[in-house]
């Protein structure tokens with residue numbers, strides 16, 4: 001038994017079926033293991049799908065639960081929706097968002113007439129001091145960006161699929177801002193830019209982009225007293 005087959009067996013044992021060797025007509029299209037003279041164990045369709053995903057180069061994407069998600073107590077609900085994408089969380093934090101961070105994160109919207117209102121919304125100021133925070137996650141996995149965007153739905157909550165997160169929970173507020181509950185990266189380039197902006201390398205449990213070591217002296221840090 002080759003190593004590849006043993007690995008398949010361990011990883012995909014719940015997606016394997018026993019087949020009659022004669023019925024295959026000798027065309028072994030799925031990874032298989034001989035288990036007797038007459039029987040083979042092979043991956044079913046779901047198993048092949050899972051194996052294809054496992055061998056793809058992983059993508060990274062950043063998801064932000066915006067303040068309206070917190071106002072509406074949607075954290076658990078939203079994270080549960082992303083389970084179906086079968087991705088891994090490799091970074092997570094809660095952030096109080098500054099004006100500077102919003103300007104960098106939404107640099108492509110800086111000159112829009114609605115930018116000030118967007119800042120009020122994204123920083124949580126619209127909802128009061130208790131909600132001036134967002135939850136930020138880095139997810140990893142095959143096709144992470146398109147999978148997450150599909151579950152999130154279109155930018156405009158009125159146009160989004162009603163069962164997507166934005167379609168189900170978003171709205172347009174009185175100032176015309178699309179309060180659409182979550183942010184998610186729209187390409188590998190923006191994921192990289194956003195992860196660099198929001199996270200330090202040691203806040204993510206894997207080294208997903210190149211890092212360098214720097215020695216900082218005379219720099220004040222806060223520690224537990």
Ligand code: IDP
Pocket residue numbers: 106109114118154155176177178179180182183184186
């Ligand atoms: P995205 O969030 O789907 O990537 P972007 O165009 O990057 O969409 O816009 C960032 C955010 O700015 C949106 O999620 C939404 O909250 C807000 N926004 C974008 N365009 C408009 C607009 O035309 N009117 C009001 N709000 C907008």
Ligand code: MG
Pocket residue numbers: 186
């Ligand atoms: Mg965007």
